[in-house]
């Protein structure tokens with residue numbers, strides 16, 4: 367059982383609950399390989415996917431997870447709603463809840479948006495990314511994929527590369543991986559690494575060539591091009607030269623490393639195409655596993671205890 371009715375983040379989540387989510391997802395992952403990928407687990411439940419920010423993977427993944435579990439689904443997009451007429455987030459969700467819904471999946475640009483909804487709604491709230499704060503289901507699917515590839519996380523070394531400062535993926539990964547006993551490194555230019563991040567138990571590096579020989583996994587984060595104007599690094603070419611993950615760089619290190627990226631990728635910037643498409647890359651496996659993780663989250667938050675059929 368999970369101790370909360372909501373999944374707002376991985377900060378403070380006990381290792382046993384993270385493990386329960388990952389173990390439950392393993393059962394759902396098997397369902398995705400069946401010819402008929404549908405179970406009645408959420409029959410009668412209504413889930414609203416409330417997206418105030420663009421998304422490809424997370425949105426489709428939640429929608430497929432809900433469909434695979436026979437839930438009724440409503441997809442809400444801020445850009446085609448009365449938000450355009452000035453309706454607030456709280457008024458919007460209270461009106462949606464008045465239509466008798468059970469669960470809300472929310473993505474919003476404001477850190478804390480999911481927490482806010484959990485205080486004003488009776489529905490279960492699932493954070494699908496809140497600003498630069500947390501993206502718990504992405505971190506869970508990352509951990510699931512590492513476990514699938516390398517076994518238990520305890521003692522494994524995982525390096526998050528790039529824009530740690532603005533990344534909700536990084537923060538949720540740090541909380542989850544540390545809870546499960548992994549060694550976590552972060553590597554990037556000092557302008558993209560938050561001060562005092564060591565307090566979260568991670569090791570900080572600024573030289574990627576020093577990191578590769580000692581890591582099992584490189585989880586390469588998207589460089590948020592929209593932030594380039596604020597001069598956080600001198601040029602895209604320089605970023606690529608110093609931190610871009612290329613085949614030459616990996617060959618020089620002579621170390622087998624699992625390559626991950628949450629997407630969307632900037633090919634030729636933080637990752638070269640030959641690395642993204644190589645046999646060491648599990649980027650598309652991450653996407654497949656995302657559905658299983660989201661099924662597990664929905665199942666456990668809905669109070670799931672019965673056998674997964």
Ligand code: CP
Pocket residue numbers: 420421422423424425495504628629630
């Ligand atoms: N990884 C991720 O959150 O991708 P989307 O923004 O496409 O959902």
